Amino acid sequence: MKFLRTIKAEDMEDIATGGAVLGTGGGGDPYIGKLMAQQAIKRYGPVNIIDVDELADDALVVPVAMMGAPTVMTEKLPQGEELINAFRQLEQLLGKKIDAVLCGEAGGVNSTTPFVVAAMTGLPLVDGDGMGRAYPELQMVSFSMHGVSATPMVLCDDKGNSLVLDTVSNAWTERLARAATVEMGGSALLAFYSMSGAVAKKAIIRGTLTLCAEIGETLRAAKSEHRDPVAAIVDKLGAQQIFHGRIKDIDRRTVGGFARGTAKFEGVEEWRGHSFQLDFQNEFLVATRDDEILVTTPDLITVLEAESGMPVTTDALRYGLRLVALALPCNPQWQSDAGIALVGPRYFGYPVDYKSMF
Amino acid sequence: MIRIGIDVGGTNTDAVVMDGSTVIAGVKAATTADVMTGVVNALKDVLAASGMAASAVDVVMIGTTHFTNAVVQRRDLAQTAAVRLGLPATASLPPMVDWPEDLKQAIGGTWYLAHGGNEFDGRVISPLNEEELLGIAADIKAKGINTVAISSVFSPVTSDFEKQAGEIFAKALPGAHITLSSEIGRIGLLERENAAIMNACLRDLSAHVIAAFRAAITEAGIKGKFFLTQNDGTLMDAAFAEKFPVLTFASGPTNSMRGAAFLSGVKDAIVVDIGGTTSDVGSLHKGFPRQATVAVEVGGVRTNFRMPDVFSIGLGGGSHVVETRDGIKVGPTSVGYRIITEALIFGGDTLTTSDIVVASGRYELGDKSKVAHLPADLLARTQVKIMQMLEDCVERSRLSPDPLPVIVVGGGSILVDGPIGGLEVIKPNHFAVANAVGAAIAQVSGEVDRVYALAEISRDAALADAKQRATDAAVAAGARADSIEIVDVEDVPLAYLPGNATRVRVKAVGELHVA
Numbered sequence: 001m002k003f004l005r006t007i008k009a010e011d012m013e014d015i016a017t018g019g020a021v022l023g024t025g026g027g028g029d030p031y032i033g034k035l036m037a038q039q040a041i042k043r044y045g046p047v048n049i050i051d052v053d054e055l056a057d058d059a060l061v062v063p064v065a066m067m068g069a070p071t072v073m074t075e076k077l078p079q080g081e082e083l084i085n086a087f088r089q090l091e092q093l094l095g096k097k098i099d100a101v102l103c104g105e106a107g108g109v110n111s112t113t114p115f116v117v118a119a120m121t122g123l124p125l126v127d128g129d130g131m132g133r134a135y136p137e138l139q140m141v142s143f144s145m146h147g148v149s150a151t152p153m154v155l156c157d158d159k160g161n162s163l164v165l166d167t168v169s170n171a172w173t174e175r176l177a178r179a180a181t182v183e184m185g186g187s188a189l190l191a192f193y194s195m196s197g198a199v200a201k202k203a204i205i206r207g208t209l210t211l212c213a214e215i216g217e218t219l220r221a222a223k224s225e226h227r228d229p230v231a232a233i234v235d236k237l238g239a240q241q242i243f244h245g246r247i248k249d250i251d252r253r254t255v256g257g258f259a260r261g262t263a264k265f266e267g268v269e270e271w272r273g274h275s276f277q278l279d280f281q282n283e284f285l286v287a288t289r290d291d292e293i294l295v296t297t298p299d300l301i302t303v304l305e306a307e308s309g310m311p312v313t314t315d316a317l318r319y320g321l322r323l324v325a326l327a328l329p330c331n332p333q334w335q336s337d338a339g340i341a342l343v344g345p346r347y348f349g350y351p352v353d354y355k356s357m358f
Numbered sequence: 359m360i361r362i363g364i365d366v367g368g369t370n371t372d373a374v375v376m377d378g379s380t381v382i383a384g385v386k387a388a389t390t391a392d393v394m395t396g397v398v399n400a401l402k403d404v405l406a407a408s409g410m411a412a413s414a415v416d417v418v419m420i421g422t423t424h425f426t427n428a429v430v431q432r433r434d435l436a437q438t439a440a441v442r443l444g445l446p447a448t449a450s451l452p453p454m455v456d457w458p459e460d461l462k463q464a465i466g467g468t469w470y471l472a473h474g475g476n477e478f479d480g481r482v483i484s485p486l487n488e489e490e491l492l493g494i495a496a497d498i499k500a501k502g503i504n505t506v507a508i509s510s511v512f513s514p515v516t517s518d519f520e521k522q523a524g525e526i527f528a529k530a531l532p533g534a535h536i537t538l539s540s541e542i543g544r545i546g547l548l549e550r551e552n553a554a555i556m557n558a559c560l561r562d563l564s565a566h567v568i569a570a571f572r573a574a575i576t577e578a579g580i581k582g583k584f585f586l587t588q589n590d591g592t593l594m595d596a597a598f599a600e601k602f603p604v605l606t607f608a609s610g611p612t613n614s615m616r617g618a619a620f621l622s623g624v625k626d627a628i629v630v631d632i633g634g635t636t637s638d639v640g641s642l643h644k645g646f647p648r649q650a651t652v653a654v655e656v657g658g659v660r661t662n663f664r665m666p667d668v669f670s671i672g673l674g675g676g677s678h679v680v681e682t683r684d685g686i687k688v689g690p691t692s693v694g695y696r697i698i699t700e701a702l703i704f705g706g707d708t709l710t711t712s713d714i715v716v717a718s719g720r721y722e723l724g725d726k727s728k729v730a731h732l733p734a735d736l737l738a739r740t741q742v743k744i745m746q747m748l749e750d751c752v753e754r755s756r757l758s759p760d761p762l763p764v765i766v767v768g769g770g771s772i773l774v775d776g777p778i779g780g781l782e783v784i785k786p787n788h789f790a791v792a793n794a795v796g797a798a799i800a801q802v803s804g805e806v807d808r809v810y811a812l813a814e815i816s817r818d819a820a821l822a823d824a825k826q827r828a829t830d831a832a833v834a835a836g837a838r839a840d841s842i843e844i845v846d847v848e849d850v851p852l853a854y855l856p857g858n859a860t861r862v863r864v865k866a867v868g869e870l871h872v873a
Contacts, residue, residue, distance in 0.1 A: 031653075032548075036450050071861070072478050075547045076511050080450030158447035158483070185447075185477040252850065307754055315850055320643070 003048040004127055004210060009038040012112065014216025019111025020311040021215050021233070022208070024302050026282035027108015027134030028070025029313065032077060037115035047118040049127050049209055050100065055197030060096050061126060062087060062194045064117050065104035067138065067155070067177060068187030071315070073109065079158040082189035083113060084120050086154040089162060090191040093152050102126045102200065104141065104193065106208035107134030107283075113189070128204035130193070132331045133300050135343055136282045138177060139170035142331070143193045145338045146203035153177065153192035157184035205331045219309050229309025230324050239326040240357055242287055242294055243276040244269055244306060247321050263317050265325075278303070278325065279350065280314045286350055287325060295327040296345040296355050298334035302326050329358035359416045362580070363798025364400060365613060365791070366393065366422040369634060369695040370769070372794040373400035375408040375415075379799075381621070383408035384791035386769070388695070393424065393567055397574035405578065412579030417870065421587040421613040421797035424567055425560050425603040429461070429657040436505045436535070436562040437466040439498045440555050441491075441527075443474025443510035443519050444547075447483055453509070453551055458658035465559045468503060470494045474519040475511030478809060478859065483511060486519050488526060495530035505535045507558035509551035513540035515809050535561035542604060544807035545861065549653065549662035556659060557604035564603035568596055585836075585870070589663055591616045591646065591796065592803035593870060595836055607656055608665035611638050613796030615647040615666060618765040620799050621786035627763045628755050628781070630748060631792070632770030634676040635692035639751040640668040642765075646845070669754050673747050675770035676701065679709045679740055686736075686743045702728050711773050714740045721772040741775060749779035767792035803845075803867045804831025812858035820862055821847065828866040837868030 007015070015037075016030035023030075041047060055061065064083050066073060091098050101121070103114040106129035118125040130141030138150060150173040155163045163180050167173045173192070181188045195203060215236065222232035234241055245265035252261035265276040279286040284301035287294045295301060303312045306322045333339055335354070341347065344354045365372045367389060374384040385403040390396040397420075405412055428434050440453035453469040454462050472490050475483035498506065506527050510519045517540035524536050537558040543550030568586075575584055586599035589608040599606065614631040625645040631638045641648045647666035654665045672690020676697040680687045693700040693708055700706035702713040703724030709732075715721045717729035718737045752764055763782045766774045767789045777783055788795060806827045810820035825844050833839050846865040 032451070035456055035548075039451065039455065069478070071545065075545050076444070076475070076477065076483070077448040077547060078450045079446045079448070160446065185481070185483070186479075318848075320648070 005049045007047040009041045012037050015212045018212030018215035022106050023108035023134040024300050025284040025314040030109050030112045033109040033112030037112045040116045040119035044119045047115050048124045050124040052126050057198035059099040059197035061100045061102050061200045062098050063102040063104040064114050064191045065110045066113050066189050068181045072186035082156040083117050086156040086191040087117050089154045100124050100126050103129040105131045127209045128206040129208045132205040132208050138174040140343050142333045143203045144170050148195045150192045155188050155190045157188050239328045242327050243325040244271050298330040298343045299356050300328040360414050361798045362418045363794040364420045365793040371396040371400045372791040373404040374794040376798045381788050384788045394570035394574045401578035415580045415582045417582045418584040419797040421609045423610045426607050432464040434563045435464050435559040437503045438505040438559040439503045440469040440507045445473045476516045480516050491526045505558045507537045507554040509539035514545050546662045552659050553661050560603040564600050568600040587797050587800045593800045611666050611668045614793040617792035617796030618767045619645045622765045622784045627765045628752050629765045631768040633674045633768050635674045635694050636670045637673045638668045638670050639755045640666050641755045671751050675712045677711045686739050688743050715772050752778050801867050802835050802837035804828045805865045807863045809861050812860050824862045824864040828864040832866040832868050838871040842866050842868035
């Protein structure tokens with residue numbers, strides 16, 4: 001089997017940075033996940049990343065992820081065995097050996113969680129994920145569009161409880177798992193969406209873990225060479241810089257357990273005199289400039305600190321911050337009717353159609 | 359009210375005497391290895407310069423980088439045991455997991471995980487187990503360790519377990535220094551625990567240093583109370599500071615920025631503090647330093663302190679000036695405190711930025727004849743380079759295109775000549791001792807960081823409760839109740855949690871109450 005990359009403990013820094021950029025403001029700070037992955041790699045050895053085409057069609061692939069409130073995970077750190085327990089229990093349930101680990105969500109903390117399982121099991125980790133970014137709900141993965149069921153799914157908590165779900169739809173899995181996660185103390189770890197190699201080749205969004213590593217490398221190199229990190233990222237990703245400005249107003253509220261809000265900006269430098277608005281629900285979902293909608297989900301809207309180029313989460317938005325907003329094209333899978341139905345602006349309650357600038 | 363402000367830095371100990379809001383006198387003295395002698399000297403000098411009797415002094419405020427330096431240099435740190443309550447949760451990442459190896463070794467790297475901890479909504483993760491804690495205490499005792507840091511999951515929401523564990527350890531380890539994480543930090547277990555451990559390992563040193571301050575003040579004949587300044591530019595009394603030395607970590611830049619605002623009378627500005635080796639640049643908003651948004655590392659350890667957003671470059675009054683193939687190079691190396699023997703103007707043989715300024719005739723210092731030979735072209739090009747370096751970092755700190763003034767303070771301010779990047783430069787009186795002034799004018803604060811379930815109480819009631827708690831904390835810290843203002847309110851809804859869980863942070867600030 002050919003490895004694309006071998007990830008050592010120190011390489012997790014870049015992956016976590018890249019994961020935060022793809023997190024588009026949500027998905028949780030990858031810091032805790034990065035530390036867990038580093039611990040696992042130090043103890044069990046490095047993680048090998050493979051292209052999905054390396055998998056046999058009848059291979060068994062299983063994604064893992066953290067579910068719940070990222071803020072809770074920064075306070076109630078995992079016990080450490082939850083992910084591997086979920087993974088092994090699902091393997092037992094399926095009655096077949098798992099051949100490779102997959103990332104569910106390459107944006108935010110879940111860019112790092114699959115590395116823990118890959119290190120602990122010695123299994124290869126497939127280069128790709130189900131989102132190519134971060135999204136708030138469990139059914140919002142490309143796997144859903146290819147008929148892959150989230151269940152059987154195993155959800156584990158820090159106390160040793162585990163829950164097996166068998167549901168009629170991925171939307172129901174989200175609903176039931178969400179309630180269980182709250183009972184488990186606001187954060188839980190899970191293994192789900194088991195699929196064959198043949199399905200994975202069609203259903204995943206390819207190359208996103210390599211992309212995370214490359215984004216991290218780009219930012220780090222720009223900083224050490226004293227180049228503009230924002231410009232370096234724009235070049236690297238083929239992104240559009242859609243605004244540069246300061247936050248002048250933030251309005252937040254919680255609706256149905258999700259943090260919703262609006263951040264208004266006033267332009268500086270080349271955008272002086274222009275206005276800009278970001279609507280977010282954990283992730284940045286709609287960008288409006290001078291009263292015109294510029295870009296919406298599923299395209300990626302990511303926000304960087306103007307000086308350091310470091311990604312900023314929706315939680316960290318504060319009055320006066322000087323930020324640069326970038327737009328990145330989403331994976332074409334999301335642009336299908338099924339994709340827009342799952343994660344388009346109307347699903348999140350914005351009365352607008354998907355708008356892309358790419 | 360007569361106040362004395364003192365700034366104890368790595369190189370200099372500065373002192374000012376203030377009567378109300380007027381600076382009567384300011385002096386600089388060398389910092390000494392024992393700390394106390396330098397403070398005694400500065401106090402004697404400043405009292406003499408002000409013509410003020412020691413008995414007239416109401417209060418002394420001290421800002422110091424001594425504790426930060428101890429962590430950065432890994433010296434004078436006590437062997438410390440970190441005890442975390444939260445099992446079975448949190449076992450994946452033990453205490454100090456992300457610390458630099460040399461710092462972990464400097465304090466012994468001893469940690470324990472025990473049962474306890476709470477969920478976000480206050481539910482118990484697992485009950486406290488007294489026997490387990492007594493076993494840990496026995497092990498700590500056997501190791502000869504006398505300093506304990508206790509953290510518990512979600513202790514900013516409920517601190518009962520930390521308090522109970524603290525009592526158990528206090529009984530089992532008589533005389534031990536015990537730090538509870540809930541007394542120091544906010545939500546974010548690793549960062550709060552890091553702060554608690556760093557605080558604990560500084561407790562022996564803080565007892566020693568605070569005693570030295572107290573002895574120096576007594577020796578100077580001053581009877582007034584004394585305080586230390588903390589990260590946010592507010593005060594803590596000496597007994598509190600002895601328990602929480604970690605709260606002084608960023609007081610240096612905070613004091614110089616607050617002092618600059620006070621001396622210049624300007625509340626919105628960029629502040630450049632030029633020392634011997636580095637220049638620190640930050641921005642002032644309504645008289646307070648703008649805070650950093652990212653996690654701040656101290657000595658390589660991640661913390662979640664609120665610290666001023668300060669950018670440093672290697673440019674100071676002692677910076678080396680070297681002609682290279684690519685033109686003039688200034689800094690980042692510096693002669694530092696050895697300037698008084700190594701710079702040309704003091705008879706040394708190293709060309710420094712101060713030599714350039716004196717040779718240009720812009721400032722009188724040392725022996726001018728020793729730099730008379732420097733070519734005019736070198737002087738001009740070096741000055742251009744210095745101004746370019748300053749312009750770059752001022753630009754970084756600018757928050758808006760508005761033409762904010764730049765306030766220049768610190769002993770190295772003599773380097774600045776004219777506007778920086780087209781922005782007006784203000785060099786206030788007493789610019790060299792701005793951080794001692796910042797210490798002298800410090801206020802008293804109280805802060806809360808709690809999670810409220812807005813399904814149970816209204817947002818207004820939650821904010822009112824948080825404001826009351828912050829106000830009470832400020833009064834407990836020594837603020838005059840009638841002077842308290844709420845200066846910072848932030849509420850962030852927590853995603854994916856029921857009951858509209860919202861995290862509220864409030865800070866209250868007031869004038870020091872002098873009895």
